[in-house]
Amino acid sequence: MRVCRSLAEFQILRKAIPPVKNVGLVPTMGALHRGHLSLMELAKSQCDIVISTIFVNPTQFGPNEDLSKYPRQEIEDIKKLEQSKHVDYLLLPTVEDVYPKGFSTFVNVEGIDEQKEAKSRPGHFRGVTTVVSKLFNMTQPQKAYFGAKDAMQCIVIKKMVRDLNIPIEIVIGQTLREPDGLAMSSRNVYLSEQDRKISTILYKSLSAAEQLWNLGKGSHCEVHTSASNLVQEILKVLSQEPSVLVDYISVGSRADGSELSIVDYHEGAIISLAVKLGTTRLIDNIELLPK
Ligand code: AMP
Numbered sequence: 001m002r003v004c005r006s007l008a009e010f011q012i013l014r015k016a017i018p019p020v021k022n023v024g025l026v027p028t029m030g031a032l033h034r035g036h037l038s039l040m041e042l043a044k045s046q047c048d049i050v051i052s053t054i055f056v057n058p059t060q061f062g063p064n065e066d067l068s069k070y071p072r073q074e075i076e077d078i079k080k081l082e083q084s085k086h087v088d089y090l091l092l093p094t095v096e097d098v099y100p101k102g103f104s105t106f107v108n109v110e111g112i113d114e115q116k117e118a119k120s121r122p123g124h125f126r127g128v129t130t131v132v133s134k135l136f137n138m139t140q141p142q143k144a145y146f147g148a149k150d151a152m153q154c155i156v157i158k159k160m161v162r163d164l165n166i167p168i169e170i171v172i173g174q175t176l177r178e179p180d181g182l183a184m185s186s187r188n189v190y191l192s193e194q195d196r197k198i199s200t201i202l203y204k205s206l207s208a209a210e211q212l213w214n215l216g217k218g219s220h221c222e223v224h225t226s227a228s229n230l231v232q233e234i235l236k237v238l239s240q241e242p243s244v245l246v247d248y249i250s251v252g253s254r255a256d257g258s259e260l261s262i263v264d265y266h267e268g269a270i271i272s273l274a275v276k277l278g279t280t281r282l283i284d285n286i287e288l289l290p291k
Helices: 007-015 034-046 074-084 117-122 126-137 151-163 186-190 191-198 201-218 227-238
Strands: 003-006 025-027 049-055 089-091 145-149 169-173 224-227 243-253 262-264 271-279 280-288
Touching: 003 034, 003 191, 007 089, 007 126, 025 034, 025 151, 034 074, 034 145, 034 169, 049 126, 117 126, 117 186, 117 201, 117 224, 117 243, 117 271, 126 151, 145 151, 151 169, 151 280, 186 280, 201 227, 201 271, 201 280, 224 227, 227 243, 227 271
Parallel strands: 003 089, 025 049, 025 145, 049 089, 145 169
Antiparallel strands: 224 262, 243 271, 271 280
């Protein structure tokens, strides 16, 4: 694996990749875990060359978020990537590479303001779409890989690619979980031992809603259910752990993430939630598959 610590160094190597090669990109913010590595493995199974990037993107963090304490584990990350053998080039651009002095151009997918993750983190998706489009331009892949763990991010990036005619196929990899159900995340290292145990309640609550959904879906007389039924089921489970503070529970369209009040059994939905546990914000989601 070639490790490039600057864009200039990477660009020389990128030019040398023959145009016939199929290139896949896996952008990350580092502190790599098996969820990240699964995306790289998927990329390697579909592409000749895999490029990954590690960049903790300042523009997607709000003023009261964890930018300065976001885990940075460059040496361990490089070791993991070397061992996995899925990545050919690792680009670690500098902040100046991505946001040179005088930078003032942003990419913004409009019309997502009512979506709960967007509301909860104002400006977050603008930072994501800006950095992702810049990483696309820097690496010029044919395919780019993102995790279903960040459900709204997937929807927003697919929309950006469609709206701007970006000639890149977006591939979504499934969420990898710890054996007890907690979705893998770089932020899980923030959890105290006690909170780590409590955190399993997130997936338990989503699974309870999924069970309710499957029950209704199996019934011949029902055509839809109300989103509030599903939300109540989740709240019932989460209330077993009073230290879990719910930021939001969203029942959104699988197509565009817009909030649903009624969910058609033939359409399905994505239930996403965000909670605060101690000082850590955790997100997770589950897809309710249609009939
Ligand atoms: P991040 O480093 O958190 O920006 O994540 C980089 C990519 O890895 C994003 O596309 C995430 O959606 C994806 N990802 C994060 N956690 C997981 C997970 N548990 N399973 C699969 N993909 C993940």
